[in-house]
Amino acid sequence: MRSDPSNIESKVHPAHLADVRQSxxxxxxxxxxxxYSVCPGEIKRIxxxxxxxxxxxxxxxxxxCNGFTRFKLFPPLQIKNGHTMRYYQASxxxxxxxxxxxxxxxLKDPSIPLAWTEGEKKALKGCQEGIPCIGLGGIWNWTASDTKEAIAEIDRIAHVDREETIYFDSDIWANPSALQALYVFAKELENRGANAKIAVIPQRGAEKQGIDDFLVAEGVEGLKKLRLITLDHSAFGQVKKWYKNWKKDAKVTTEAKENYTALFPGLxxxxxxDDKPAFLVKESRGLKILSQVELEGICYLPPPKDKIPxxxxxxxxxxxxYKEDSDQALYNDLITYHRGISELPSDSYYDLLATWDFHTYLLEQVQYSPYLYLFAVPERGKSRTGKxxxxxxxxxxxVESLxxxxxxxxxxxYCATLFIDTLDLWRKAEKNGTEDLLLHRYERGACVPRVLYPERGAHRDTVYFNVFGATVVATNEPVSQILQSRALQISMPDSFRRFENDVTPEDALSLKERLVAFRARCLDKELPQxxxxxxxxxGDIARPLIQTIRLxxxxxxxxxxNVLKELESQRKNDRRETLDGRILEAIAKLWDKIRHGKIEVGEITKMVNEGVPEKWQVxxxxIGMRLSALGIxxxxxxxxxxxxxxxEKMEKLFEKHGVRKVNPNDPNVQDNAQISVSIGSCGNSQNNDLSLMSRQMSLSETNTDNGLGQEGQEGHVAEGVDNILFDEEEEIVI
Structure with missing residues (x-):
């Protein structure tokens, strides 16, 4: 609201006019x-x-500033704690x-010097005398009150290599807290690239002077003669020590007040x-870069750069x-990239790695993410491959810590992808209490509970964390059988190639940026069935990879x-070496011992322990517990x-565990003759001998066989053991 200078008395009260003219x-x-002046009748409204x-x-x-106004009070008000309120602005x-x-x-021309001062009248006096001057409502009124960060309006100014002089009142040198504010403000200008200086305005006898008072008394020529100092001056010796602690506290306050997120739909x-983290968001009209986003009425920022690992x-x-790349070209370049890092069991395994790379960018659309389990003795390239x-x-x-x-x-x-690279991983996981996290990351929707607030009582003390994400594990010791069942195991071969170059994030950055662009192209697409x-x-954990490579x-x-079939065959071989596999192999060998569709636990135990040193025998x-776990x-x-x-059940168990033992054949089980068991190659076909045996067992289910040998006596356990429940994948390695 601008007034006509010739009619200024009608807008400004005489007492107010005298005040501003004094400046x-x-x-x-x-x-x-x-x-302008506000009449008494309007005070309450304002x-x-x-x-x-x-x-x-x-x-x-x-x-x-869109109508923002500060008001000077006539006279000043005495408020709580003996303070005086001289100015007012809306809450x-x-x-x-x-x-x-x-x-x-x-503002945008750094060749023109700027002056800074306290208050509106002083800034106007400087401008009136040809000195571009900006006023602060108070010596701290350039920071957000809750975070101590500089307000955004300072960003409007081009500071780099600009001469910027601060003209605070003459009494500041005798006020330690005001001197601290001066130092922080000058430091802020310096950090933005300005050549910041502080003018030393002298006292007028016992009275303080501001830049307006000094200009009225001495004029512009007098102002030019004022002594200018920098932050290196000895006057700031004590303030520098204080500033270091203040900066730390301000950073903590800022981080505590701001809301950060790294996950939301469309991200x-x-x-x-511009050297800062920002959100790359996909909207209906294309990609958009945002410095902040509002979610459910709350403003969120990206995490600070030093907090993104x-x-x-x-x-x-x-x-x-996003515009220039193609998926197939990127796929081929990823294979070349991985081939230059380490030796894998065969060339086709590089296809597995490249497909998995793409898969990590599409997790919103899948139910499972298979672990990649790199297993070998030291110096086989596990860490290089994982990196x-x-x-x-x-x-x-x-991460090397759990x-x-x-x-x-x-x-x-973050829904981050983790590479866990550690010796004897499973023992360390048990020690750190992270087994549940490792076991659950492969499946969407899996959460792990953590009791964080015991003082809140039942139902309020626990927080559930979503831990779903892609994972690479490298270790030199076997891990839990359950974890192995959720992983694609790559047994690293000994390599005769020399890999000269280190594996670094910088060398991979371009591929990473291409994969982010791929994610942007596919974020709103459905994966092929x-x-x-x-x-x-x-099959569950591998299906997302098939969907990915089809895309x-x-x-x-x-x-x-073919790689997945090879891994399936490897799994069967591994299962055959477990206790469950040895039990099933023993049953296959003891097929001629089956009477009326039943077998003695003692006979199985004797066969499993055959040739095993006594201290390692089971x-x-x-054996009985594992039979129950297998559903026998x-x-x-x-x-x-x-x-x-x-x-029928045995046929499936034999197939799953890679048991292919062949025994002599006799269709009459009741006569203690021998029956043929050809396992592993029969697929879903029904063996005639097994069908005959199934019929014979159904006829003899009610028969009682009391002829227990010594092995049967050894197989006796407490009643109810057979009711214990086990995870189907939980197997014990001997």
Whole structure:
């Protein structure tokens, strides 16, 4: 609201006019900046209450601040704790810079020096005398009150190599707390690239002077003669020590007040834009880079750069690859990249790694993510291979520690891909209490509970964390059988090749940026449908890889399927070496001992322990427990020494565990003759001998066989053991 200078008395009360004229302001300056008086009848409407001692208000509208106004109180009010209230602004209206109209025009020109001072009148006096000057509402009124960070309006100014001089009142040198504020402000300008200096305004006898008083008394020529000092001056010696602690506290306060997120619908990834983290978001009209996002009425920022534990992709490169790259070209380059890092069992395994790379960027659309389990003795390239994977994977983090709190948080807050590279991984997982996290990461929706607030009582003390994410594990010792069942195991071969180059995030950055661009292209696409490539859990965890390669490079699907079939065969071989596999192999060898569809636990125990040193032999109780876990139930609930043999069930168990033992054939089981068991190659076909045996067993289920030998006595365990439940995949390695 600008006034006519010739009619200024009608807008500004005489007492107010005297006040601003004392600062040397002309009527033209007053009118140009819309300064006006508030009559007593309007005071309550503006400030919300009507203190009897308050007579009037002088309004200073802030140019370019959407109606924001500060009011000088006449007379000042005495408030709590003996403080004096001299100015008022509306609650919640924030902190703003007073930038007079002439200064607005030169903010972007760093060749024009700037002056800074306290208050609106002083800034206007400087501008009136040809000195572009910005006013602070108070010596701290350039920071957000809750975070101590500089307000955004300071970003409007071009600071680099600009001469910026601070003109604070003359009494500041005798006020330690004010001196601290001066130092922090000057430091802020320096950090932004300005050549910051502080003018030393002298006292006028016993009275303080501001820049307006000094200009009225000495003019511009006198101002030019003032001594200017920098932050290196000895006057700031004590303040420098204080500043270090203040900066730490301010950083903690800022981080505590701001809301951060790295996960929300439509987010492609966090990218680097103008040297800061930003959100790359996919909307219906294309990609968009946002510095913040509002979710359910709350404003969120990307995590600070120093809190992101992976190399952040560059926004400009991602946008370029989004338009120019192709999935097949990227796939081929990933194979070349992995081939240059380590030796794998065969060339087709590089297809597995490249497909898994793509898969980590599509986790929203899948139910499972298979672990990659790199297993070998030392110096076989496990760590190199894992690093190569994690540096191109979606939000890949390389960890050598199993600290529970850290792993839970990066999984829950980032949905990060983890490369866990440690000796004797499973023992360390048990020691750190992270077994549940490792076992559950492979499946969407899996959460792990952590009791964080015991003082809150039942149902309020526990927090559930989402830990689903892609995982690479490298170790030199076997891990839990359950974890192995959720992994694709790559046994690293001994290599005769020399790999000269180190594996670094920087070398992989371009591939990572191309994969982020791939994610942006496919974020709103559905994956192709695919059947499970193998049976059991392996088929569950491998299906997302088949869907991925059908999307990216369908010509290579058969190569990937062959790798998965090879891994399936390897699993069967591994199962055959477990206790369960040895038990099943013993049953196959003892087929001629089956009577009336039943077999003695003692006979199985004797066969399992054949040729095994006594201290490593397995007890009949343990054998009985494993038989129950395999679903081979006791003939009678009161006697677990005999087990029922169901040929169809046994055929599936033999197939799953790779048992292919062939025994002499005799279709008449009741006559103690021998029956043929050809396992592993029969698939789903029904063996005639097994069908005959099944019929004979169904006829003899009610028969009682009391002829227990010594082995049967050894196989006796407490009644009820057969009711113990086991995980189908839980196997014990001897």
């Amino acid at each position: 040397g302001l002309s009527d033209e300056t007053i009118a140009q900046h819309g300064i 400030i919300g209450w009507d203190p009897p001692e308050l007579k009037s208000l002088l309004a200073f509208p802030y140019p370019g 919640g209206s924030g902190v703003h810079l007073y930038i007079p109209h002439p200064v607005q025009e030169v 492609v990834d966090i990218v680097e834009y 992976w190399l952040v992709p560059r926004a400009d490169m991602v946008l370029r690859f 190569g994977l994690i540096y191109v994977a979606y939000r890949g983090i390389h 600290r529970d709190a850290y792993l839970v948080r990066v999984a829950n807050n 695919a059947s499970k490539p193998t049976d059991g859990r392996l 990216v490079n369908p010509d290579r699907e058969n190569i990937l399927i 007890s009949s109780q343990k 139930q006791p003939a009678k609930s009161s006697d677990v020494r005999q087990r029922i043999i169901d040929p």
